[in-house]
C-alpha cells in the first residue's frame with residue numbers, strides 16, 4: 001500500500017522558440033527566466049506519463 005507520488009514538484013516548461021525543456025527548479029536558479037537561446041517565453045509542458053489520482 002505504498003504510493004510514491006510527486007505531484008506538484010515536477011513541473012516542466014518548454015521554450016516557445018526552441019522547445020528546450022526546463023524545469024521549475026532550473027528556472028528558479030537563474031537570475032531571470034530565460035532560455036539558453038535567449039527567448040523568455042515558456043509554456044507549461046506536461047510530462048508524458050502522468051496520471052493524477054484523486055486521493056481522499
Ligand SMILES: [Zn+2]
Pocket residue numbers: 015016017018019020035036037038039
Ligand atoms: Zn529557447
